[in-house]
Each structure stands twice: as C-alpha cells, then as structure tokens.
Amino acid sequence: SAVISQKPSRDICQRGTSLTIQCQVDSQVTMMFWYRQQPGQSLTLIATANQGSEATYESGFVIDKFPISRPNLTFSTLTVSNMSPEDSSIYLCSGDPGGNEQFFGPGTRLTVL
Amino acid sequence: EDQVTQSPEALRLQEGESSSLNCSYTVSGLRGLFWYRQDPGKGPEFLFTLYSAGEEKEKERLKATLTKKESFLHITAPKPEDSATYLCAVQGVKTSYDKVIFGPGTSLSVIP
Known part of the structure; x- marks a missing residue:
C-alpha cells in the first residue's frame, strides 16, 4: 500500500489566478494520477504522470491548463491555470505502487470566485 | 470503449439489513476490478481487487x-459506520499507463 498526502487541503482563489497542488507519497511509485471530482460525481482522470517523461492527458484536458510535474518517484504537482468558477472541484492524486491498485490522497477542495 | 455502471444509485438500509451493490462492466479483456469506499470529504479508500470470474474477497x-460481466459487493448485517459511497473501477488489458475507469458509485446509508 501507499500513504499519500496533498497540500493544500482546500483553497479559495480568484478567477484568472493559478493554484499548484502538491502530492507526496510515502514510497516510490511508478505511476501517479490526477483526478477531478465534481460534487456528487465520480472521478474523472485528468492525466497520468510517469517520472522522467511528460504527463499523458485525457480527452478534454490540456497541458496549458493543467501543467503537471513529476520530478521523482514520490512527488508530483498539478497546477490549475487561469482559473474560472468552472474549475471549482475536488482534485485528487493517486499512486500505483505496482500491484495495479491505486491509493488516493485526501483531496484538495478548490473554490474559484 | 471500456464502461462501468453501478446500481442502485443510492441505497438506504436499516442496521442489520443485508443487501448487495452491483457493478456492471464492459471491457476488452479484464486486467482487474477494484472496489473503493469513499467517505464525504475524503479520498477513496481501497477495499478489494478481483482478477478473474469466480473470485471472491x-x-x-x-x-x-x-x-x-459484473461484480457484486455484498454487505452483511451493515452498521451505520458502513455508510459511504462505494465506487467500482476496472482496468482493461488494452489500457495504457495502468489507468482505471471509475463507475458513478452507489451511495449507501445505514440507519440505526
């Protein structure tokens, strides 16, 4: 298993600004994932981050809006750029320690005014 | 295209009243099916992985x-602390980068 922490846990931001979310894993993981979860909805995958290569984005998500860094096997960041109220959501990161199961962080609750 | 549906959308049980949640999936070769529990305001908590038909955990x-074609999550004599949203997810053999597809979830409420 893996224990994952995220910072910040929540934030309120003004439109047009950017927020960087940090994700830290207590062990090395090959794959890390970033999800968005709207209130009352299931998880939507934003992108997959593999250490040493560019992130792979899902349809509807682009690097200019959601740049991701993966500098090592225990850390990743997701930036939500040029925010609008439609970006208000919970952002979750997860890690796959190698057994196919993903373990999730507690999430970052973002509100954009 | 890989798909996951879950039913019912919401389920309300009396404490001790056993029931089952359903997860139906369409995938071109199943690598794994996962069950998660999610409490309000928290990230999903891993419960089980199933790999082949007939397997139980x-x-x-x-x-x-x-x-x-489907998975069931049976809850025997539930307690109020079992109240949560239960998510099912699948990973297909043709899936790239180990990603999984999540279902919409079943919201379970267990009433004392």
Missing part, C-alpha cells in the same frame, strides 16, 4: 464477487 462485513 472478504473484509469484515463486505464480500466482493466477480463474474464475466
């Missing part, structure tokens, strides 16, 4: 089973 009052 148990944890306390929960038992997960798998057929070729």
Whole structure:
C-alpha cells in the first residue's frame, strides 16, 4: 500500500489566478494520477504522470491548463491555470505502487470566485 | 470503449439489513476490478481487487464477487459506520499507463 498526502487541503482563489497542488507519497511509485471530482460525481482522470517523461492527458484536458510535474518517484504537482468558477472541484492524486491498485490522497477542495 | 455502471444509485438500509451493490462492466479483456469506499470529504479508500470470474474477497462485513460481466459487493448485517459511497473501477488489458475507469458509485446509508 501507499500513504499519500496533498497540500493544500482546500483553497479559495480568484478567477484568472493559478493554484499548484502538491502530492507526496510515502514510497516510490511508478505511476501517479490526477483526478477531478465534481460534487456528487465520480472521478474523472485528468492525466497520468510517469517520472522522467511528460504527463499523458485525457480527452478534454490540456497541458496549458493543467501543467503537471513529476520530478521523482514520490512527488508530483498539478497546477490549475487561469482559473474560472468552472474549475471549482475536488482534485485528487493517486499512486500505483505496482500491484495495479491505486491509493488516493485526501483531496484538495478548490473554490474559484 | 471500456464502461462501468453501478446500481442502485443510492441505497438506504436499516442496521442489520443485508443487501448487495452491483457493478456492471464492459471491457476488452479484464486486467482487474477494484472496489473503493469513499467517505464525504475524503479520498477513496481501497477495499478489494478481483482478477478473474469466480473470485471472491472478504473484509469484515463486505464480500466482493466477480463474474464475466459484473461484480457484486455484498454487505452483511451493515452498521451505520458502513455508510459511504462505494465506487467500482476496472482496468482493461488494452489500457495504457495502468489507468482505471471509475463507475458513478452507489451511495449507501445505514440507519440505526
């Protein structure tokens, strides 16, 4: 298993600004994932981050809006750029320690005014 | 295209009233099916992985089973602390980068 922490846990931001979310894993993981979860909805995958290569984005998500860094096997960041109220959501990161199961962080609750 | 549906959308049980949640999936070759529990304001908590039809996994009052087209999460004599949203997810053999597809979830409420 893996224990994952995220910072910040929540934030309120003004439109047009950017927020960087940090994700830290207590062990090395090959794959890390970033999800968005709207209130009352299931998880939507934003992108997959593999250490040493560019992130792979899902349809509807682009690097200019959601740049991701993966500098090592225990850390990743997701930036939500040029925010609008439609970006208000919970952002979750997860890690796959190698057994196919993903373990999730507690999430970052973002509100954009 | 890989797809996951879950039913019912919401389920309300009396404490001690056993029931089952359903997860139906369409995938071109199943690599794994996963069950998660999510409490409000928290990230999903991993429960089980099932790999092949006929497989069963148990944890306390929960038992997960798998057929070729669906999985069931059986809850025996539930308690109020079992109240949560239960998410099912699948990973296909043709899936790139180990990603999984999540279902919409079943919101379970257990009333004392």
